[in-house]
Amino acid sequence: MKEILGHVDKSTRGLISDLQALIRQPSVSAKNQGIAECAALVGKILSRSGIKPEILCLKKGVSPVVFGEVKSKKNPGRTLLFYNHYDVQPVEPVELWTDDPFSGKIRGNKIFGRGSADDKGELITRIKAVEAFLKKTGDVPCNIKFVIEGEEETGSANIGAYLKKYKTKFACDAVIWEFGYVDAKNRPVIGLGMKGLLYVELSAKEPAQDVHSSLAVIIKNPAWRLVEALNTLRDRSGKILIKGWYDEVVPFSRSDLKLLEKEPFDEKGFLREYKIKEFVGGKKGLAVKKALAGDPTCNIAGFVSGYTMQGAKTVLPSSALVKIDFRLVPGMDPKKQFARLKAHLKRNGFSDIAVKMYHGEAASRTSPDDPFVNAVKEAAGESFGNYIVNVSNAGTGPMHSFANILGAPCVSIGSTFVFSRIHAPNEFARLDLLKKTTKCMCLIIDRFAGQKRL
Amino acid sequence: MKEILGHVDKSTRGLISDLQALIRQPSVSAKNQGIAECAALVGKILSRSGIKPEILCLKKGVSPVVFGEVKSKKNPGRTLLFYNHYDVQPVEPVELWTDDPFSGKIRGNKIFGRGSADDKGELITRIKAVEAFLKKTGDVPCNIKFVIEGEEETGSANIGAYLKKYKTKFACDAVIWEFGYVDAKNRPVIGLGMKGLLYVELSAKEPAQDVHSSLAVIIKNPAWRLVEALNTLRDRSGKILIKGWYDEVVPFSRSDLKLLEKEPFDEKGFLREYKIKEFVGGKKGLAVKKALAGDPTCNIAGFVSGYTMQGAKTVLPSSALVKIDFRLVPGMDPKKQFARLKAHLKRNGFSDIAVKMYHGEAASRTSPDDPFVNAVKEAAGESFGNYIVNVSNAGTGPMHSFANILGAPCVSIGSTFVFSRIHAPNEFARLDLLKKTTKCMCLIIDRFAGQKRL
Numbered sequence: 074m075k076e077i078l079g080h081v082d083k084s085t086r087g088l089i090s091d092l093q094a095l096i097r098q099p100s101v102s103a104k105n106q107g108i109a110e111c112a113a114l115v116g117k118i119l120s121r122s123g124i125k126p127e128i129l130c131l132k133k134g135v136s137p138v139v140f141g142e143v144k145s146k147k148n149p150g151r152t153l154l155f156y157n158h159y160d161v162q163p164v165e166p167v168e169l170w171t172d173d174p175f176s177g178k179i180r181g182n183k184i185f186g187r188g189s190a191d192d193k194g195e196l197i198t199r200i201k202a203v204e205a206f207l208k209k210t211g212d213v214p215c216n217i218k219f220v221i222e223g224e225e226e227t228g229s230a231n232i233g234a235y236l237k238k239y240k241t242k243f244a245c246d247a248v249i250w251e252f253g254y255v256d257a258k259n260r261p262v263i264g265l266g267m268k269g270l271l272y273v274e275l276s277a278k279e280p281a282q283d284v285h286s287s288l289a290v291i292i293k294n295p296a297w298r299l300v301e302a303l304n305t306l307r308d309r310s311g312k313i314l315i316k317g318w319y320d321e322v323v324p325f326s327r328s329d330l331k332l333l334e335k336e337p338f339d340e341k342g343f344l345r346e347y348k349i350k351e352f353v354g355g356k357k358g359l360a361v362k363k364a365l366a367g368d369p370t371c372n373i374a375g376f377v378s379g380y381t382m383q384g385a386k387t388v389l390p391s392s393a394l395v396k397i398d399f400r401l402v403p404g405m406d407p408k409k410q411f412a413r414l415k416a417h418l419k420r421n422g423f424s425d426i427a428v429k430m431y432h433g434e435a436a437s438r439t440s441p442d443d444p445f446v447n448a449v450k451e452a453a454g455e456s457f458g459n460y461i462v463n464v465s466n467a468g469t470g471p472m473h474s475f476a477n478i479l480g481a482p483c484v485s486i487g488s489t490f491v492f493s494r495i496h497a498p499n500e501f502a503r504l505d506l507l508k509k510t511t512k513c514m515c516l517i518i519d520r521f522a523g524q525k526r527l
Numbered sequence: 528m529k530e531i532l533g534h535v536d537k538s539t540r541g542l543i544s545d546l547q548a549l550i551r552q553p554s555v556s557a558k559n560q561g562i563a564e565c566a567a568l569v570g571k572i573l574s575r576s577g578i579k580p581e582i583l584c585l586k587k588g589v590s591p592v593v594f595g596e597v598k599s600k601k602n603p604g605r606t607l608l609f610y611n612h613y614d615v616q617p618v619e620p621v622e623l624w625t626d627d628p629f630s631g632k633i634r635g636n637k638i639f640g641r642g643s644a645d646d647k648g649e650l651i652t653r654i655k656a657v658e659a660f661l662k663k664t665g666d667v668p669c670n671i672k673f674v675i676e677g678e679e680e681t682g683s684a685n686i687g688a689y690l691k692k693y694k695t696k697f698a699c700d701a702v703i704w705e706f707g708y709v710d711a712k713n714r715p716v717i718g719l720g721m722k723g724l725l726y727v728e729l730s731a732k733e734p735a736q737d738v739h740s741s742l743a744v745i746i747k748n749p750a751w752r753l754v755e756a757l758n759t760l761r762d763r764s765g766k767i768l769i770k771g772w773y774d775e776v777v778p779f780s781r782s783d784l785k786l787l788e789k790e791p792f793d794e795k796g797f798l799r800e801y802k803i804k805e806f807v808g809g810k811k812g813l814a815v816k817k818a819l820a821g822d823p824t825c826n827i828a829g830f831v832s833g834y835t836m837q838g839a840k841t842v843l844p845s846s847a848l849v850k851i852d853f854r855l856v857p858g859m860d861p862k863k864q865f866a867r868l869k870a871h872l873k874r875n876g877f878s879d880i881a882v883k884m885y886h887g888e889a890a891s892r893t894s895p896d897d898p899f900v901n902a903v904k905e906a907a908g909e910s911f912g913n914y915i916v917n918v919s920n921a922g923t924g925p926m927h928s929f930a931n932i933l934g935a936p937c938v939s940i941g942s943t944f945v946f947s948r949i950h951a952p953n954e955f956a957r958l959d960l961l962k963k964t965t966k967c968m969c970l971i972i973d974r975f976a977g978q979k980r981l
Contacts, residue, residue, distance in 0.1 A: 228839075268741065272839040281802035286852050287722065287921035289826035290765070290818040291797075291806040296827035297761075304758040307751075311744070343745075348735035352745040364744040372743035373750035374842050375833035380850060385682075385726040385885040387852045387923075388828050396834060398740050398841045431839040467741035469841075 074519055080205045081511045088201045088507060089184065091118050093177035095159070095193040096186035102160035102227045108136050111159045115139045115196070115221055122204035124219065129239060135231050136160065136223030140242065143203060143217045145522070152216035153521050154245035156475060156483075157196040158225035161188035162496045169498035183501040191495040192251050194502035195487045195510075196221060199249070202514035214522030218245055225251065228432065229471045236478040245481050247445040247521060249514075250472065253487025255506050256337075256461065261453050261513065264485035265446065266366070266438030266465030267472040269401030271410050272374075272431040275299060275418075276394045279425065283379075286387040295393040296378035302423045303395065306414075307371045310354035313399075315410075315417040318369070323404040325367055328441040329464045333362045336461060366465040370400040400469065407433025437472035438465050439482040444524050449484045452516030456509055486513065528973055534659045535965045542655045542961060543638065545572050547631035549613070549647040550640035556590060556614035556681045565613045566591045569650070569675055576658035578673065583693060589685050590614065590677030594696065597657060597671045599976070606670035607975050608699035610929060610937075611650040612679035615642035616950045623952035637955040645949040646705050648956035649941045649964075650675060653703070656968035668976030672699055679705065682886060683925045690932040701899040701975060702929050703968070707941025709960050710791075710915065715907050715967070718939035719900065720820070720892030720919030721926040723855030725864050726828075726885040729753060729872075730848045733879065737833075740841040749847040750832035756877045757849065760868075761825045764808035767853075769871040772823070775858040779821055782895040783918045787816050790915060820919040824854040854923065861887025891926035892919055893936040898978050903938050906970030910963055940967065 095118070100111035116126035116139055124141040131138075139159065145151075164174035164187050172178040174187045188194075199219070206213045220243055222232055236243060254262045277295035284292055307313045325333065338361060344350070352361055374397065379390030399414075401407060411430050418426055439446065441462065453460035472483050488510035494500045549572070554565035570580035570593055578595040585592075593613065599605075618628035618641050626632040628641045642648075653673070660667045674697055676686055690697060708716045731749035738746055761767050779787065792815060798804070806815055828851060833844030853868075855861060865884050872880055893900065895916060907914035926937050942964035948954045 270841070272841070279803055281800075284801065285922065286824070286826045286828055287854060287923070288801075288819075289807075289824040289852075289854070290822040290921060291810060291815055292801060292803055293807055294827055296830050297757075300754050300757045300827070300830075301763055303751075303754045309755055346735075347733075347738065347742075347746060349733055349746055353743075353747050356745060361745055368744045370740075370743040372740045372841075372843055373748055373754070373832065373847075374740055374840060375835045375844070376750050376754075376847065377831050377835035378827065379829035381829045381831035381848065385850065385852070386828060387724070387726070387826075389826055390829070393827075393830065394835065396839065398743075398839070400741060400743070467744060468739060469741070 074516070077205045077209050077515050078512050080209050081201065081508065081515060084201065084205070085504070085508055088197055088511065089179070089504070092184060092189065092193060092197045094118070095197065096177035096188055097175050099175050100160050100188070100223065101163050102136060102224050103163050108160065108223050112137045112139050112223060115159045118200060119219065122200050123207040124200065124203055124217070129235065131231055131234055131238065138223070138235050139219070139221040141219030141221070143207065143213050145214060145216050146212045148215050148522055151522055152218060152245040153518060154218040154220060154243065154248045154481065155199045156248055157199065157219065157221045157251045158192045158223065159196065159221050160223045160226050161191070162226050166498065171499055182504050184504060185499060185501045187500055189500055189502040190489040190493040191500065192225065194507055195252055195489065198488050198507055198511040199514050201511045202518060205515055206518065214519050217518070218243060232471045233474040236474050240478060243479055245479055248475050248479065248481050248483040249517065250483050250485030252489060253485045254489050254491050256491050259457065260459045260461050261457050261486055263446070263449055263453060263460055263462045264466050265441060265463065267436060267470040268465060268467060269405060269407060269436035269473065270432060270434045270469040271399040271401060271407045273411065273414065274394060274396050274429045274431060275302065276392065276427045277425060278392045278427070280391055283391045284389040286389045289389050292389055294389055296390055298423070298426060299393045299395050302418060302421070302426055303373070305417070305421050311370065313369060313371050315413050317413050318410065321404040321406070322402055325363070325464065326440065332441050332462050332464050333366060334359060336362055336463060338362050365467045366463070367402050369402050369405065372398050374398050400467070401436050403436045403438050405436065407435060434469050434471060435473040437476045437483065439476070439484055443482045445482045445521060446484060448520035448524055449486055449517055451520050452513050453486060455516050456513035528970070530663050531659045531969050532966050534663050535655065535962065535969060538655065538659070539958070539962055542651055542965065543633070543958070546638060546643065546647060546651045548572070549651065550631035550642055551629050553629050554614050554642070554677065555617050556678050557617050562590050562614065562677050566593050566677055569593045569613050572654060573673065576654050577661040578654065578657055578671070583689065585685055585688055585692065592677070592689050593673070593675040595673030595675070597661065597667050599668060599670050600666045602669050602976055605976055606672060606699040607972060608672040608674060608697065608702045608933070608935070609653045610702055611653065611673065611675045611705045612646045612677065613650065613675050614677045614680050615645070616680050620952065625953055636958050638958060639953060639955045641954055643954055643956040644943040644947040645954065646679065648961055649706055649943065652942050652961055652965040653968050655965045656972060659969055660972065668973050671972070672697060686925045687928040687932070690928050694932060697933055699933055699935050702933065702935050702937040703971065704926065704937050704939030706943060707939045708943050708945050710945050713911065714913045714915050715911050715940055717900070717903055717907060717914055717916045718920050719895060719917065721890060721924040722919060722921060723859060723861060723890035723927065724886060724888045724923040725853040725855060725861045726850070727865065727868065728848060728850050728883045728885060729756065730846065730881045731879060732846045732881070734843070734845055737845045738843040740843045743843050746843055748843055750844055752877070752880060753847045753849050756872060756875070756880050757827070759871070759875050765824065767823060767825050769867050771867050772864065775860070776856055777858040779817070779918065780894065786895055786916050786918050787820060788813060790816055790917060792816050819921045820917070821856050823856050823859065826852050828852050854921070855890050857890045857892050859890065861889060888923050888925060889927040891930045891937065893930070893938055897936045899936045899975065900938060902974035902978055903940055903971055905974050906967050907940060909970055910967035
């Protein structure tokens with residue numbers, strides 16, 4: 074391993090130039106900008122590193138998935154899959170960027186540009202780790218696969234279909250997730266789960282046109298209808314009041330709880346950052362961490378009705394619309410929860426309210442006791458000296474599709490500094506973390522390869 | 528009287544040409560377009576009709592009030608005041624007008640143009656009625672005053688101050704209100720009241736910036752805060768739950784109730800027009816009419832928070848804002864009600880919600896037993912053959928200021944056909960109703976002048 078890690082140390086220049094090439098190729102999925110070109114470039118970089126690339130396309134209009142593969146000569150029985158994405162967020166507002174968003178400009182320890190961290194930086198550490206093995210040993214310790222999609226930033230609408238169609242091609246024993254954070258104290262966060270999501274829109278459309286508000290004495294107001302309906306959905310502490318909502322929730326395991334107790338969380342810093350006085354329901358300590366990792370939510374993402382500009386207008390609006398995202402936790406099925414929501418509204422006298430489902434994604438959690446987690450922990454400890462294990466991210470990703478379709482444990486770990494401004498202007502990656510993470514990936518491959526098949 | 532009414536019949540041409548001149552002078556208060564010019568034109572028309580004009584200006588930046596006066600030689604002890612306005616609503620959307628909005632074009636029985644009905648048409652009937660007396664008798668049966676303001680369409684922000692400053696100049700025994708409807712069956716509606724208004728804005732502004740909605744487990748959502756607060760304000764039937772809200776409400780008098788029972792209201796036509804299934808709280812019959820004339824409301828005029836465009840965005844918004852108009856009824860003081868609202872929010876744990884008052888106006892009702900009402904009823908019966916008496920309009924106007932500061936009963940009656948498209952494209956006035964109403968105004972002056980001072 075020493076030689077392999079040494080090689081990583083010596084090949085920083087190659088890592089940087091490949092990352093710059095990737096950054097300089099725009100690939101904004103929201104605008105379909107440079108998607109095909111970037112997929113081709115990723116294929117070229119994989120190929121140059123000794124990984125056999127293949128551009129897969131589900132159908133016209135869907136971004137291609139770049140598949141990469143290296144078979145292990147000495148250990149063909151175990152396969153590690155890296156899930157990444159080559160698409161990036163839009164760069165707007167452009168005027169807030171110091172350099173061209175696609176420059177790949179280096180200043181000191183930082184490389185700037187859209188995608189430098191999310192997710193081109195992550196991708197490059199994994200490619201370079203595999204390259205190091207190939208360069209130094211002519212082999213890899215286990216089979217390696219890459220699934221690099223192009224629609225992550227717009228919601229991974231087709232990854233499930235890709236996974237189903239290429240189930241055999243993508244077959245593996247473990248998955249390294251596309252992102253991973255390094256916290257303010259330079260500790261990598263090993264993430265074991267993602268929440269699910271149910272995104273819906275409720276709307277009320279009566280009366281037929283906007284009306285003088287003096288008629289509010291006899292005409293029902295659609296904004297009031299939504300307010301009344303919303304109020305039946307949850308209590309002030311955030312608890313959801315829809316019948317059966319929590320029925321299938323899988324509780325934290327003992328191992329999860331042990332991890333949560335250990336997990337650091339800077340309450341004061343968080344309250345200060347967001348300028349808030351207290352957490353929802355007055356939560357403190359472990360309750361805050363449990364909520365982040367395991368509480369379902371019912372969040373109003375948007376509400377609009379009537380006159381919303383400066384000043385006063387006495388109108389009874391003809392329509393009102395609310396967008397709600399429900400975060401789901403393991404055990405909850407988005408379709409089932411949607412049916413419960415609809416039944417709840419009907420039961421409570423809100424049949425006049427239309428309900429539309431935008432998006433459904435189930436939650437996923439890998440057990441802290443899975444041997445693969447141990448491999449990752451060992452590697453992280455060795456390369457960073459320290460690490461944090463996070464039971465579940467509070468956000469949502471298509472982890473359930475990977476875990477479910479491929480039947481493999483998924484763990485997220487990566488090089489993205491927590492204040493890297495991902496999705497924002499002046500996104501950057503730290504060069505020291507890119508190098509450290511590349512070594513960490515080498516160690517993950519090594520430790521995973523050495524584990525026996527369960 | 529016969530000669531006077533005959534004169535009105537013969538002078539239709541003068542009425543039309545003066546109204547056309549007024550329509551052709553734009554006077555959009557919302558855009559400060561042509562205000563001073565229109566005030567001057569009104570002064571000229573008054574003067575030509577034998578009414579002494581005076582342009583009053585409270586202070587710079589405030590639209591002038593045109594005051595007009597004719598003293599009665601034979602009956603100087605009684606004064607009738609006409610309240611009107613020379614400003615008009617904006618003409619937008621211009622593309623929906625068949626003719627130029629300021630054309631005064633005549634097609635058959637209709638004269639088209641912004642202000643043709645609201646309120647230049649009403650004003651001209653009153654000027655022409657006074658002119659008829661002066662032309663035929665060289666005198667008026669009682670003193671006549673005109674108060675013609677230029678900010679009615681933007682909320683009459685300064686009429687109270689004008690009334691206070693010119694209390695002596697405007698002193699009178701009765702007021703004819705600026706508007707009046709003629710219903711689909713050609714019956715003039717004699718209106719005895721206007722509701723009051725309290726317009727407020729509630730806003731919640733936490734966290735400091737928009738946040739990824741996964742954090743909704745621990746960060747309070749400002750849209751939820753408003754939904755929770757709103758829900759404490761009223762029940763589903765529309766009843767306001769703020770402590771003391773109804774304490775000072777003056778109930779309907781026996782005379783009011785008698786009038787309400789008689790008042791026609793086409794429930795089916797109304798439900799059809801607005802495509803609604805039922806009235807608020809399932810109201811029917813008398814309850815609907817009582818609500819229109821006498822129920823306070825709490826109406827959501829606007830609500831906005833977060834992402835409201837197409838599709839899904841998982842955001843926890845940093846702010847939420849709701850605009851509410853409360854219609855008030857006689858007895859309710861806008862400032863007192865505002866204090867009650869603030870206290871209610873505080874008491875219910877919503878001190879984090881900011882409350883701003885935009886506008887306050889008290890309600891006003893003239894007693895159906897007031898002798899002035901009889902004078903108007905007699906005149907309406909004689910000129911139209913029939914009439915309806917309406918206890919209170921569901922809308923708001925500065926009637927309370929007139930009734931309170933001048934101490935005079937206010938009654939609304941006029942020439943505006945109920946489907947005249949006021950505030951909308953292709954506004955028009957009916958020539959037959961303008962003539963009939965001018966005669967009705969002559970009869971009102973005559974009957975009022977003949978009544979003894981109370």
